[in-house]
Amino acid sequence: MRVEQVRPFVDSARDVLQEVVDGPVRAGRLQLQATPAPCRGVAAVVGLAGEVDGRVILDMDRETALRLVGRMHGEPPAGLTPLAQDTLAELASMMAGRAVTTLHDRGFRLEPTPPLLVVGDNMTMTSAGPALEALVIPLSTGLGEVVVNVAVRMA
């Protein structure tokens, strides 16, 4: 995993969250984590396919997810409704889109898959195929913590 391929996802997640939260987003300590990756309860997953493949996960607890959706809509949601889930998926899509654009500019050809939202307790995420080491970085926002979990490799 190369930093130049991972960094755009962390930067884009921070930038998109800053715009959504309309406030500062502080990055915590970066860690390497072997898969399977534990999830906090709500995970928005975007796959990556092309010269670089892998996946990126925005992982957060349910309360943070609901606060983010509430901020994006301007009113609190009535739970993780289909619209709330669509909103979180769109958040992940925006983040992945920006990162992919940056990687395109650097000469890497890849496409993001449509976002997938996974909701549940005590979940872990496992990559199919060879185990991928993930880079994990918590982003602290005024609405709660969102963990960016990126695992990529040259195809």
Add this chain to the structure above:
Amino acid sequence: MEPRNATAAPGRTAFRALVADDSEFARRTAGKVIAAMGGQVVGEATTGREAVERYRALHPDLVLMDITMPEMPGVEAVEEILREDPSARIVMVTSLGHQEIVRRALGLGARYFLTKPLHLQAAAEALRFVLEAPAPAGAGGGHAG
């Protein structure tokens, strides 16, 4: 079709818009921008194919078109709409700022592109610019459908 600039409120423009995006959140966000400008969302589409059909039926003044949609990508819908109505005002809206796709859409005749998340004021300014700009040369003056 209602004429553009029909409202008296300063800075607001009456227009009819079609919003094509497979995300309900994205459609709602676009709808807020359009409403704030004094426009009306007269139709929504969740696929490129549906966008083409809704355009034929509604002849909106403006189309907001997502690039990545199921069935038919937004850029193909743009091509089809502009083939039938070269004067169509289409604005691409995308979280994928893929330069090649955006360039292709603009080359086909899309008037502008916006990147998600939409910011109300900036998006409204861009849409107002598109609505007020004259049709490009060769675009014709009316709807073909």
